């Protein structure tokens with residue numbers, strides 16, 4: 001099995017996270033019996049990241065490995081080995097060279113660090129999470145920089161473990177970068193309700209020993225500092241290659257990069273979405289889970305398109321948040337339910353189309369909203385604003 005017009009030879013996958021593993025699984029389930037090698041910088045076998053800030057941090061699980069054993073996949077896993085360079089048909093790692101016929105780049109993303117000599121921790125890997133959990137003991141003063149998804153989830157777990165938690169956020173509200181300040185504002189009261197101090201509109205100048213130097217001259221004392229201000233695609237190792245990079249590996253709807261035979265998937269891939277008319281790079285588990293089916297099919301010579309209604313969830317302060325779609329092209333926000341309701345949803349419209357939905361404790365709205373977004377059919381804004389009307393009944397003229 002080889003793609004027409006593309007070189008034969010082994011398939012090499014760089015990145016042993018969810019997207020890398022799922023690519024091997026999908027190749028095998030399509031009947032590809034040829035050699036597949038996975039190069040992964042972490043020495044752990046592939047594991048799941050979402051539970052790291054949730055169940056693992058809460059103490060209900062200790063290991064989030066994705067497969068009990070990898071041998072049944074018949075692939076070669078080169079773990080604890082980092083790709084450093086790509087040149088023509090060879091991946092150079094810190095321990096050797098790998099010639100490939102086709103290459104899948106699945107190197108994910110890495111947390112952004114802030115300036116300063118003090119120790120800052122991150123929450124990206126299982127090792128990060130296990131080490132952090134160990135020191136989240138009652139009375140520990142924890143400073144979390146960033147009230148994004150990870151910052152909110154970590155604050156939830158740390159407060160439940162008895163830590164004294166302060167979250168410092170430069171924006172005017174939590175999760176502002178992801179959903180905007182109008183929606184983000186609705187989540188701000190949850191922090192105080194959980195006993196977490198939230199400092200909004202407060203930039204951090206630098207991380208120092210024993211605390212944070214705050215913009216404006218303030219100081220926040222802390223025993224532990226976790227920086228959770230976002231991630232960047234892990235693509236520095238491709239800088240000297242011919243692969244086009246812009247906010248990740250630039251790929252088309254078929255997940256093909258600018259170099260024939262080289263593909264990218266997961267957090268590191270900025271794929272073209274015809275549905276939304278723009279390039280998208282999601283940092284969503286659902287993308288790393290599902291896009292590899294399309295990638296594997298295309299590695300096998302097909303021409304399938306990955307263009308989903310993106311999906312993401314977060315569990316924070318006892319609530320389940322789910323987001324579907326992409327609200328960047330929206331011109332209108334409609335609420336379903338009041339701010340102090342236990343459950344509510346935010347719906348974004350572009351003209352008469354629903355383009356994104358965020359739900360709090362309303363999984364049916366999420367599912368039905370995603371279907372409406374997928375259909376691109378005109379919706380009735382007045383009915384959407386009535387939480388008693390199921391979203392599936394909000395099509396215009398029905």
Ligand SMILES: Cc1cc2nc3c(=O)[nH]c(=O)nc-3n(C[C@H](O)[C@H](O)[C@H](O)COP(=O)(O)OP(=O)(O)OC[C@H]3O[C@@H](n4cnc5c(N)ncnc54)[C@H](O)[C@@H]3O)c2cc1C
Nearest residue numbers: 015017018019041049050083107108266267283284285288
């Ligand atoms: C704590 C946490 C909680 C999350 N919670 C949620 C959630 O609730 N909902 C949700 O939708 N998403 C969540 N996510 C995001 C989700 O986990 C990611 O979108 C998903 O893991 C992306 O998978 P990936 O395989 O693309 O990348 P990764 O999981 O980052 O895997 C990439 C792998 O490639 C390796 N690598 C990097 N560079 C190299 C190199 N040069 N050579 C070899 N190997 C390399 C890395 O070490 C890593 O193991 C969470 C993420 C974290 C960290």
